[in-house]
Structures are given as C-alpha cells and as structure tokens.
Amino acid sequence: MNALRTLRAAVRGRVWSTGDPGFDASRRPWNLAVEQPVAAVVEAADADDAAALVRHARAAGLTVAVQPNGHGATGRTDGAVLLRTRPLDAVEIDAAARRARVGAGVSSGRLQAAAAPYGLTGLPGSSPVVSVTGVALGGGLSWFGRTYGWVADSVTAFDIVDSEGRQRRVTADADPDLFWALRGGGGDFAIVTALELSLHPAPRLYGGRVLWPAEHGPDVMDAYRRITAAAPDELTVWLDLLHFPGSAPMVAVDAAYLGEASEARDLLAPLDRLPRPLSDSRRTMPVSELGSITAEPTDPGAGSSRGELLTRLDDTTAKTLLADPVAPLLSVQIRHLGGAFARPSDSPHGPLAEPYALYLFGVPADPATAEAITAKQRALVEALPVSGRKPFTFLNPQESVADAFTPAVLDRLRDVKRRHDPHDVFRGNFPVLA
Structure with a gap:
C-alpha cells in the first residue's frame, strides 16, 4: 500500500513493516498468548512525531493503535499502524504543588522513583513496568486506591493528539466530555502523549508478603477476612492462592500501609497468630519498592486472565475458594476494595460498590492447558457471588467494554468517540463502537 510506503517519510521515529528485521519483535504484545497483527509499527520520536503520524493516517485512511510496551493488548489491531510511545519518557515533579507531568512512555516504577525523594507517591498498581498513562x-486499581480512589481520579490534565493531528491540552474545564472519557474509558479517543496528575503524601510506608503452605489456607483466609473487615483506608491487603510449577501450593497475604510500621503491625496482628510462615518480607520501605511485594514478572510472557468483582466474602464464598486446588491456574487473587473506591468518582467506572476484586491467572503453555485454565476460571466464577461487572483494567482479550460499563456509560463513551474521532482514526485495545 502506498500509504505504508510513504509512512517512513511522514515521521522521524523508527518504522518497521512486514519483512523488516525486528518487525515481529516490534509488534509483540506483553502477553505472548495474544497474536497482534499490524500493518506497521512506528516508534514516535516525540509528541510532534505522533501528531505527524496521525495526520498521515487521517489522510491515508489508516487507523492508529497506541501501546507504550504492549500491556492490555487484545489483538484487535489488524491493518492498523501500531504506535509505540516509549521515547516519550520525561518526568517532571513539582513537589510544592504535589503534581507530576509524565510522558506516555513513563512506567509506574519511574514515577515512583522520581516522587519518593519528596515523600510523595503516585498511585501504583502491583507492577512497576506498566505505563502510568x-x-x-x-x-x-492502585495499592493506595482505598485512600485516594482510581488512578484516573488523580489525573488533572491530558496532553493529546486529536484525530485531526492537532496537539491539545484536555482538562475538565477545557473539554469535560473528553476528559471524562479519558479518565478510565480506554485509548479509543485520542493519543495521549503526556498527562498531569496529583501526587499524594507518603512519608511512611510499611508492606510486604507473608507466605504459608496451602494447608493453612482456611486460617489465613479467616485472618484476612478479619483484617479487611476493620481495615482503615490507609491499609490495603490482598490474598493470593498460589501454585507455581514445580512447587507445592501456597497461600500469601500481601499488604501495604500508608503509615507507621507500629500501626501496621497492630492492624496485621491476626497474621502473627497463624502458624509459622515460609517467609515474611514485611518491612518499612520506600514507595519506589512497592513492586517488590508481589514480585510480578518484568518481562513479557504468556498469560490467561479473568477478573471479576465479588459482592461478598462470607463463609460460603471463602469455602468455595478453598474447596479445590487452584491448578491449572497459577494464582487466585482477592483484592480488598472499599474505602475511596466506593465513594463518588467522575469517571466512566464511577464508584465500586463491590468490596473485593477477584483475579484469576494461568499460563497457557499449550492448547490443552489453555482450555483447562479457561474451564477452571469459568467454574470458579459460576460458583462465586460476582456482580457481573468488572474493572476495565481487568478485561481480557475475549471481553469487551460492555463487560465493564453500564449501558448509559457506554452510550456516553460512544458519543464522545463519534464526536472526537468521527473517521475512526484511533483503535483502542477495547474499541467502544465494537
């Protein structure tokens, strides 16, 4: 296609197309179980380069899909130009205003490292390698979301390239509908080249993982339920049922507390009355080391996930979760929500009434294992009290935005898409018009 042949002349950044050395590596998603077909890959040199790409795509009738490093890929990229934004990696901290401006290629771990010397934090999730944008x-869903809400709630401005290739700043005052959609509605509306967000005080942090053999699962679950029933908003606790290849099943509790170690130890005291753990990494730590708690992989790999929201964690739910081994899943994770998550939020998700999130993950090493993982996920979900709604960030490639948002919210998102991208230049991982 002539438009693809002229793409190299339209941008300053690197371009890969079919047959080029490195093309397959350049289009590879983070989840290697996802096939990601694209017409070409562009690594933007800067925001001006991203704008030049959009103008070229708009004139040539091409679509643009944006991924810094491939997280959240669904494979809905056939025929699209994949834009990598890793070089947009500037981080600016205004400590006095408690504000950060980060480029679209900045990872959560880099923001945390930049903010930590000032006793400040962004709202990091479990992995330090996922982009803030x-x-x-x-x-x-952040470790500190019970205190400060959705990560999107802290965003105060977006720097974007719109569907005409113009660079603009989007705020609640300048463009309230687009600002609302970008705060949790996905990447289907514009290219975000940078964002501005509020930082939060984090002078003290205590956290870590405690790990036991799976035989202690009922006692650990009981302690977890007692802790979360009385937890202040500053405390976030997750429970993990784990079965790694080549090892015996285990159960873990992960915790992060925005406060003094002595307070955290009092709140987590039920864990200390349990049998002796295999390991206990709890300690006072800088916010830049939050990623060490769960020690998630920092390199791409194959995965099969399913997320849900639990309406309760009562005796029946606990027994169902512990009734059978988690295999062939690698992990069954329960995240305590509540706190600020349940309070008003001017974002597509709005408040989360459900008190817990459930995340089921396995590694599909071969077709038979992949089928067994999906069957296990389905059986567990059918036996548990789930609400039927799930966080957008937990969607898997087989799901759609209709699984995350109410019909009214989806209608509003589609209206924003039609008005701001009438020629469908942008294709998010989960297109709102699909």
Whole structure:
C-alpha cells in the first residue's frame, strides 16, 4: 500500500513493516498468548512525531493503535499502524504543588522513583513496568486506591493528539466530555502523549508478603477476612492462592500501609497468630519498592486472565475458594476494595460498590492447558457471588467494554468517540463502537 510506503517519510521515529528485521519483535504484545497483527509499527520520536503520524493516517485512511510496551493488548489491531510511545519518557515533579507531568512512555516504577525523594507517591498498581498513562486510561486499581480512589481520579490534565493531528491540552474545564472519557474509558479517543496528575503524601510506608503452605489456607483466609473487615483506608491487603510449577501450593497475604510500621503491625496482628510462615518480607520501605511485594514478572510472557468483582466474602464464598486446588491456574487473587473506591468518582467506572476484586491467572503453555485454565476460571466464577461487572483494567482479550460499563456509560463513551474521532482514526485495545 502506498500509504505504508510513504509512512517512513511522514515521521522521524523508527518504522518497521512486514519483512523488516525486528518487525515481529516490534509488534509483540506483553502477553505472548495474544497474536497482534499490524500493518506497521512506528516508534514516535516525540509528541510532534505522533501528531505527524496521525495526520498521515487521517489522510491515508489508516487507523492508529497506541501501546507504550504492549500491556492490555487484545489483538484487535489488524491493518492498523501500531504506535509505540516509549521515547516519550520525561518526568517532571513539582513537589510544592504535589503534581507530576509524565510522558506516555513513563512506567509506574519511574514515577515512583522520581516522587519518593519528596515523600510523595503516585498511585501504583502491583507492577512497576506498566505505563502510568496506560493505567490511567484504564481507570487503575492502585495499592493506595482505598485512600485516594482510581488512578484516573488523580489525573488533572491530558496532553493529546486529536484525530485531526492537532496537539491539545484536555482538562475538565477545557473539554469535560473528553476528559471524562479519558479518565478510565480506554485509548479509543485520542493519543495521549503526556498527562498531569496529583501526587499524594507518603512519608511512611510499611508492606510486604507473608507466605504459608496451602494447608493453612482456611486460617489465613479467616485472618484476612478479619483484617479487611476493620481495615482503615490507609491499609490495603490482598490474598493470593498460589501454585507455581514445580512447587507445592501456597497461600500469601500481601499488604501495604500508608503509615507507621507500629500501626501496621497492630492492624496485621491476626497474621502473627497463624502458624509459622515460609517467609515474611514485611518491612518499612520506600514507595519506589512497592513492586517488590508481589514480585510480578518484568518481562513479557504468556498469560490467561479473568477478573471479576465479588459482592461478598462470607463463609460460603471463602469455602468455595478453598474447596479445590487452584491448578491449572497459577494464582487466585482477592483484592480488598472499599474505602475511596466506593465513594463518588467522575469517571466512566464511577464508584465500586463491590468490596473485593477477584483475579484469576494461568499460563497457557499449550492448547490443552489453555482450555483447562479457561474451564477452571469459568467454574470458579459460576460458583462465586460476582456482580457481573468488572474493572476495565481487568478485561481480557475475549471481553469487551460492555463487560465493564453500564449501558448509559457506554452510550456516553460512544458519543464522545463519534464526536472526537468521527473517521475512526484511533483503535483502542477495547474499541467502544465494537
């Protein structure tokens, strides 16, 4: 296609197309179980380059899909130009105003490292390698969300390239509908080249993981339920049922507390009355080391996930979760929500009434294992009290925006899409018009 042949002349950044050395590596998503077909890949040199790409795509009738490093890929990219935004990596901290401006390629870990010397924090999730922008566009469930809400709630401005290739700044005052959609509605409306967000005080942080053999699962679950029933908003606690290949099943509790270690130890005291753990990494730590708690992989790999929201964690729910081994899943994770998550939020998600999130993950090493993982996920969900709604950030490639948002919210998102991208230049991982 002539438009693809002239793409190299339209941008200053690197371009890969079919047959080029490195093309397959350049289009590879983070989840290697997802096939990501694209017409070409562009690594933007800067925001001006991203704007030049959009103008070229708009004139040539091409679509543009944006991914810093491939998290959240669904494979809905056939025929699109994949834009990588990793070089947009500037981080600016205004400590006095408690504000940060980060480029679209900045990872959560880099923001945390930049903010930590000032006793400040962004709202990081479990992985330090996911981009701040990607997390915000998906809403974002953070370790500190019980205190400060969705990651998107902290965003105060977006720098974007619109569907005409113009660079603009989007705020609640300048463009309230687009600002609302970008705060958790996905990447289907514009290219975000940078965002501005509020930082939050984090002078003290205590956290870590405690790990036991799976035989202690009932006692650990009981302690977890007692802790979360009385937890202040500053405390976030997750429970993990784990079965790694080549090892015995285990159960873990992950915790992060915005406050003094002595207060955290008192709140987590039920864990200390349990049998001796295999390991206990709890300690006072800088906010830049939050990613060490769950030690999620920092390199791409194959995965199969399913997320849900639990309406309760009562005796029956607990027994169902513990009734059978988690295999062939690698992990069954329960995240305590509540707190600020349940309070008003001017974002597509709005408040989360459900008190817990459920995340089921396995590694599909072969077709038979992939089928077994999906069957296990389905059986567990059918046996548990789930609400039927799920966070956008938990959607898997087989799901759609209709699984995350109410019909009224979806109608509003579609209206924003039609008005701001009438020629469908942008294709998010989860297109709102699909």
